[in-house]
Amino acid sequence: MSKMSRSSRKMHKKQAAKSKAEMSARNEALREKLKQQVEEEQYADGLATLAELIKDKSYDADTLYLGAYCYFMAGDYDRSAIWVDNTLSLDPGHVPTQILLSRLCILEDQTEKALAVLDNMLLHSRSQLTQEQQEELTDILEYYGREDPEHIEKDYPAICAFLKDELMDACFGGEAQSQSPAPQPVLAEEGIEGPASQAGGDALSVLQKLKSRLQPSLAEVETVEQGAAVQLQPAIDQNGTDIQAKLAEIAGKQVALTMKMHMYNDVAGRYFLQRDYQAAQAFLDAAAAIDPQDAETLRNLAMLAHEQGRRDEAVEYASKLPQVDFVLLAALR
Numbered sequence: 001m002s003k004m005s006r007s008s009r010k011m012h013k014k015q016a017a018k019s020k021a022e023m024s025a026r027n028e029a030l031r032e033k034l035k036q037q038v039e040e041e042q043y044a045d046g047l048a049t050l051a052e053l054i055k056d057k058s059y060d061a062d063t064l065y066l067g068a069y070c071y072f073m074a075g076d077y078d079r080s081a082i083w084v085d086n087t088l089s090l091d092p093g094h095v096p097t098q099i100l101l102s103r104l105c106i107l108e109d110q111t112e113k114a115l116a117v118l119d120n121m122l123l124h125s126r127s128q129l130t131q132e133q134q135e136e137l138t139d140i141l142e143y144y145g146r147e148d149p150e151h152i153e154k155d156y157p158a159i160c161a162f163l164k165d166e167l168m169d170a171c172f173g174g175e176a177q178s179q180s181p182a183p184q185p186v187l188a189e190e191g192i193e194g195p196a197s198q199a200g201g202d203a204l205s206v207l208q209k210l211k212s213r214l215q216p217s218l219a220e221v222e223t224v225e226q227g228a229a230v231q232l233q234p235a236i237d238q239n240g241t242d243i244q245a246k247l248a249e250i251a252g253k254q255v256a257l258t259m260k261m262h263m264y265n266d267v268a269g270r271y272f273l274q275r276d277y278q279a280a281q282a283f284l285d286a287a288a289a290i291d292p293q294d295a296e297t298l299r300n301l302a303m304l305a306h307e308q309g310r311r312d313e314a315v316e317y318a319s320k321l322p323q324v325d326f327v328l329l330a331a332l333r
Contacts, residue, residue: 061091
């Protein structure tokens with residue numbers, strides 16, 4: 001009996017090892033497939049492949065970046081920003097994601113924030129740039145260096161040093177400085193000076209500002225001492241009175257209904273992070289009352305229901321989306 005038991009355990013171990021090896025090989029094949037699909041500009045197919053990797057919990061920053069890139073190239077900039085956020089949360093210093101974030105900022109007419117992201121990235125990660133990335137950055141930054149070299153030289157020293165090396169002084173004059181050392185970056189638009197705490201830290205901060213697009217009354221900016229980060233503190237508390245007051249405040253704002261829906265979703269997201277699901281539901285319900293077919297609201301309702309174990313409701317919300325979201329569906333399975 002003992003021999004049979006030992007034999008059975010060995011068999012189970014072999015089967016488990018075989019299954020693990022097969023899963024690893026499958027996921028490696030999926031990652032290669034995703035890379036090829038991106039290279040061949042098959043972005044919708046790439047997102048379907050990404051959904052498989054997410055389902056298997058087999059992904060890294062490079063994989064998540066490819067998802068953000070697929071959405072960007074498909075013209076879905078909102079979801080691209082979400083996956084940029086996912087990637088930078090996993091790896092704040094991820095170079096290609098910071099470059100993609102700068103492009104999203106430029107598309108939102110947030111040029112100064114785009115420059116702040118790239119200045120911070122160049123300061124910490126310039127030595128990691130590939131030749132292709134250097135050329136991409138030159139394409140992005142050359143215009144700004146030519147249009148306002150004094151501004152770039154004063155407020156974005158790492159960009160200035162990069163352009164001097166790449167363009168051989170076409171923008172700034174003087175002798176080129178190979179891999180010129182730059183002083184710590186200055187986030188001129190926000191009025192904050194001092195070194196970034198880590199590579200990518202400013203990128204995450206900028207992303208949060210890019211995504212929020214809210215009026216100042218929904219958040220107060222707390223500036224701490226030189227060298228520290230900027231934090232957005234939600235002006236909401238976890239009690240019913242404040243929830244009702246905040247709902248009424250947003251409802252009374254003289255803004256477009258689409259903006260109100262985005263405000264409701266943004267505040268719901270803050271409560272979701274605090275695991276105050278009842279409050280999150282109240283704000284999402286308010287958004288759904290304006291437009292029950294709004295894609296942002298439906299996605300958030302689906303994820304909230306999924307988080308609470310209400311799988312059927314989650315799937316129902318996801319099924320109402322105007323476009324199929326493979327990544328969301330994979331998360332709900």
